[in-house]
Amino acid sequence: MSPEGCALVTGGSRGIGAAICRALAADGWPVAVNYRTSATQAQAVVAAIEAAGGRAVAIEGDVSDPQVAQPLLESAAAALGAPVLGLVNNAGVRADNLALSLSDEDWKLVLDTNLGATYRLTRSALRAMIRARFGRVVNVASVIGPRANAGQANYAASKAAVIAFTKTAAVEVARRGVTINAVAPGLISTDMTEGIPDELLGRVPAQRPGTPEEVAAAVAFLASPAAAYVTASILYVDGGLSA
Amino acid sequence: MAQHTSEQIEKVITDSLVSFGANAEDVNRDAELTALDIDSLDLAELSQIIEEQFGVELSGADVAEITTVGDAIDLVAERA
Numbered sequence: 001m002s003p004e005g006c007a008l009v010t011g012g013s014r015g016i017g018a019a020i021c022r023a024l025a026a027d028g029w030p031v032a033v034n035y036r037t038s039a040t041q042a043q044a045v046v047a048a049i050e051a052a053g054g055r056a057v058a059i060e061g062d063v064s065d066p067q068v069a070q071p072l073l074e075s076a077a078a079a080l081g082a083p084v085l086g087l088v089n090n091a092g093v094r095a096d097n098l099a100l101s102l103s104d105e106d107w108k109l110v111l112d113t114n115l116g117a118t119y120r121l122t123r124s125a126l127r128a129m130i131r132a133r134f135g136r137v138v139n140v141a142s143v144i145g146p147r148a149n150a151g152q153a154n155y156a157a158s159k160a161a162v163i164a165f166t167k168t169a170a171v172e173v174a175r176r177g178v179t180i181n182a183v184a185p186g187l188i189s190t191d192m193t194e195g196i197p198d199e200l201l202g203r204v205p206a207q208r209p210g211t212p213e214e215v216a217a218a219v220a221f222l223a224s225p226a227a228a229y230v231t232a233s234i235l236y237v238d239g240g241l242s243a
Numbered sequence: 244m245a246q247h248t249s250e251q252i253e254k255v256i257t258d259s260l261v262s263f264g265a266n267a268e269d270v271n272r273d274a275e276l277t278a279l280d281i282d283s284l285d286l287a288e289l290s291q292i293i294e295e296q297f298g299v300e301l302s303g304a305d306v307a308e309i310t311t312v313g314d315a316i317d318l319v320a321e322r323a
Contacts (some may be wrong), residue, residue: 082253127291130284130287130288130289130291131288131292172284173284175284176284
């Protein structure tokens with residue numbers, strides 16, 4: 001990692017986000033664990049990182065709020081004494097329904113959180129990154145988006161758009177030493193994937209769900225110095241589902 | 244309220260353009276930014292530097308009006 005930077009992980013208190021926080025901290029990043037409502041769980045992530053010898057701080061903020069991006073980055077930088085040079089846009093929500101039954105509210109909620117927050121935080125974070133000539137943005141997309149999944153039109157639209165945003169923003173800043181990539185998890189065992197039918201598992205070549213740690217390992221690689229020449233890429237972590 | 248002299252502004256802008264890859268000997272008031280291979284990303288970073296150094300915020304429309312190095316210096320000097 002860059003010794004002068006810290007990492008901010010949105011939605012870092014639970015599931016994949018918590019695993020990402022732990023993995024980045026293990027790689028030496030000071031980590032800001034962003035959460036919206038799960039303060040206790042965010043503190044538990046911080047405690048686990050500190051117990052392992054890392055540095056972390058929990059920071060509240062609803063990233064679907066357009067006013068939150070810049071203050072959140074500033075809070076993370078102030079708390080950890082270094083600019084945010086690693087950003088993981090992980091916070092995501094689902095509000096599933098058939099396209100013909102979707103409410104405008106559920107459309108907006110999912111797009112504002114999954115896509116809008118990714119855009120706003122990336123835009124703000126890039127300022128420090130291009131000045132530092134170093135930066136790592138990793139967006140958590142999904143296998144849903146590139147491929148269909150009935151009942152998730154809003155989610156799929158948001159994640160496909162995250163991938164499109166990732167690629168275009170990445171080529172704009174590549175020559176400043178800033179990389180922007182996405183991971184696309186498949187079926188991962190978390191709270192958010194509860195209720196997904198078992199029959200979907202049958203379609204996964206690996207014949208099992210993935211773990212948050214397996215997604216986190218991919219994110220940590222993309223955030224590492226070793227991945228300096230990897231940008232505008234989508235790394236599938238899906239047990240072969242997308243093949 | 245000339246807190247910053249035109250010379251200071253010129254130095255910051257010139258140094259920035261050189262740091263973006265422009266040849267130092269080619270940078271003068273009349274030089275066109277496109278001829279110096281300065282592109283939109285460079286201009287976005289230059290806007291940031293100007294904001295940090297002089298507290299002057301340049302909008303996208305302001306930046307679009309800048310053609311030469313002198314245009315940039317004058318615009319900032321006017322507002323600094």
